[in-house]
Amino acid sequence: MAPPLRQVSVRGALAAHGRPQPDLLKAVPALTLAVFLAPIVAGLLGTLLPAFGYLPALGGTEIGLDPWRRLLLAPELPAALRLTLTSGLGASVASVVIVIAFCAAAHGTRLFRTLERLLAPLLAIPHAAVAIGLAFLLAPSGWLVRLLSPWATGWTTPPDLATVQDPLGLALTVGLVVKEVPYLLLMTLAASGQVEVKESLAIARSLGYGSMTGWLKAVLPRLYPQIRLPIYAVIAYSLSVVDMALLLAPATPPPLAPLLLRWFNDPDLATRFCAAAGAILQLLIVIAAIAAWRGAEVVLGRLARVWIAGGGRGGSGQAIRIAAGGTILLLVVLALAALAANALWSVAERWRYPAILPTEWALARWQHHAGELGALVWTTAALGATAALCALGLTLGCLENEQRHGLHVSNRGLWLIYTPLLVPQMSFLFGLQVLLVGAGLDGGWIGLVWSHLLFVLPYVFLSLADPFRRLDERYARSARCLGASSNRVFWRIKLPMLRRPVLAAFAVGFAVSAAQYLPTLFAGAGRFATLTTEAVGLAAGADRRVIGLYALVQSLLPLLPFVLAVPVPRVRRLGRPAQALR
Amino acid sequence: MTADGLSLEGVFIRLDDRVLIPPLTCTVAPGEVTTVMGPSGCGKSSLLAFICGTLDPTFTAGGRVRLGGVDIADLPPERRRIGILFQDDLLFPHMTVAENLAFGLPAAVAGQRARRARVETALLEVGLAGFGDRDPSTLSGGQRARVALLRTLLSEPQALLLDEPFGRLDLRLRARFRRTVLDHARGRRLPTLLVTHDPDDAAAAAGPIIEIAISEGDGLDSDAGATGPSIAVPLRRLP
DSSP states (O other), X not given: XXXXXXXXXXXXXXXXXXXXXXOGGGGHHHHHHHHHHHHHHHHHHHHHHHHTXXXXXXXXXXXXXXXXXXXXXXXXXXXXXXXXXXXXHHHXXXXXHHHXXXXXXXXXXXXXXXXXXXXXXXXXXXXXXXXXXXXXXXSTTSHHHHHHTTTTTOOSSOOSOOOSSOTTOHHHHHHHHHHHHHHHHHHHHHHHTTTTHHHHHHXXXXXXXXXXXXXXXXXXXXXXXXXXXXXXXXXXXXXXXXXXXXXXXXXXXOOHHHHHHHHHTOSSTHHHHHHHHHHHHHHHHHHHHHHHHHHHHHHHHHHHHHXXXXXXXXXXXXXXXXXXXXHHHHHHHHHHHHHHHHHHHHTEEEOOXXXXXXXXXXXXXXXXXXXXXXXXXXHHHHHHHHHHHHHHHHHHHHHHHHHHTTOOOOHHHHHHHHHXXXXXXXXXXXXXXXXXXXXXXXXXXXXXXXHHHHHHHHHHHHHHHHHHHHSOHHHHHHHHHTTXXXXXXXXXXXXXXXXXXXXXXXXXXHHHHHHOOHHHHHHTTTSOOOHHHHHHHHHTTSOHHHHHHHHHHHHHHHHXXXXXXXXXXXXXXXSSSSTTOO | OXXXXXXXXXXXXXXXXXXXXXXXXXXXXXXXXXXXXXXXTSSHHHHHHHHHTOOOTTEEEEEEEEETTEEOXXXXXXXXXXXXXXXXXXXXXXXXXXXXXXXXXXXXSOSHHHHHHHXXXXXXXXXXXXXTTSOGGGSOHHHHHHHHHHHHHHTXXXXXXXXXXXXXXXXXXXXXXXXXXXXXXXXXXXXXXXEESOHHHHHHHTSOEEEOOSOOSOOOOTTXXXXXXXXXXXXXXXX
């Protein structure tokens, strides 16, 4: 009977002694918010004003609707909007459906567990590298056609078909799905750890439900609220992606995001006002899409209640199991084949159509580009490591502060963390650039790291928060009772116990930074090149062998920290390590 | 006669090289409650999971399970018609009390009104009339336990497994809920297997007792033969 009482008194005593003199720690959450929310708010404002004609630096002093008029009359706009909506929404819906169908049909199978281990590395590969590899794969003279030609297709020369950069944006949609499905799958797995999946399923099955129907009725309704924000992030990302769109979507006319980028870089300065209005339009589209999704959630939720209470036990789900499993396998194979295509091109000397493998090999290109690549690797790695370390420091400070002062982060707090992932990059990066120029920080290292930090911080926070909060508080309590100060407890007890999640969070942050395209472009003001900006730039017209080389190095670098720091990046054991790469 | 009830034939469970359950053979007659006792970690719950078909594949297990003469060991869990109650009530938090019960009710009871009526009748039976639209989290521990029992019974199981379902309740509630469960099990003539480490539970069950030892020795106990052919290694009957 006594133990509970005793525990309470111990905790009370700790609280009384444990509240230290005003310390720096208390300032960390505010600092974190300032670091990553202030630039977004300021950046949005900095985009909003030019969208209505006000930007004195470019000669805009009158507020008016002129930029909007120009935007809406732009001949490229209708096609750009159509492409953006079909590829963005199509990819979002497809990714969510595939992930839910796969989880429902294949949870607990060997395929599922194998895939679990592949997820972190798959996510660490930058979008751009996957897109480049996919282009090698899907192009008219790409690997897929070569595998089938000429024996099956009869094509002795590459067919005259737009299979990449196709007018419907299908290649872009496929590319997005290849990257978003692993992300959503990992988020679903992480959320599964917080819901009693096993027990719920055992109950449902003992009540006569098939494994798939049981999962859909008893598990999904509780998982969904936890993957809602990640899904919104997928929607926002798919509707505003730049690098993948540059590589896989048609160029005339392009989807909205690349079109805006083109306008922002237009030598005619007046076009930039129009671009700013377009960036605001993009933000509105994302908001409307998320609102529509929310509406669909409510309607489907109502229908689901009736369906669940109806008591239907469902069949074996064999057909869906095969379809979902097959789709997932296809996506994994596509991603791996894309990487392999990059690797092959990087060592090819001569690779004529329709040969399946290069006919002459050479390492000359590696030697020839070694110096350049070395510099790019150095910039990318330094940038990634700096941003990831800053993010780790801020995150650990926030979490430790939260624990020492017994704070609880509400749902709203989670929304704040997700903000940089829900707001289209373009809509605030332009404004941010304007501000950086004003502050004399543009094209500087600090501004660049800061812009990466905006996207690195949420992922590092999300990776680390769960393992940190789940750490058994009795360790810290007993250490305090042994006379250790809270700082000593943090450095000597918590940090060493959390070594693996911390390293994993670092690897996640590093990979997120390495994949950034637009922030480097805007905040770096063209003075900094990373592997990603260089690979995307080269893809516009360079030799395939060089493109392959850069894309390969670009995919390998973010994998390095995973290999070095986290020998076995498994989801379950680490809490949620790589949960949030993109 | 022999076809009735739930019978295990040579059911064993191993985890790597450790024998959790040595080959076990027994029959639980309809309306009879057999108690499985043993220290924690001995594999009692794994035995129930095996019978349900939800045993984690990291275990190695085998043997036949017959229910009403039909071998169900190779059927998927949902087709075995075996109900189970756990220590936690595991009511689904995203459904109301009535929705939880409707989840258990077979789809053969068709029509929203008919289903609702069945649920209300069931609630009335256990003294929870009017609780249908409540959120499970607003119920007391004893009430939640009763809803969990109802949910299982509404699914019309042919056998009942009880995985320490009384462990979380305080002493007074415990005796009452135990009586409710056992009454329902006997009333419906369900062969019932109860896992517990509380001797009071075993006494209330008033049936055969299987005791599982943690050792992996020969396991043969001198009493085993005395209790008749239904129970074999490594169990014994408590006096």
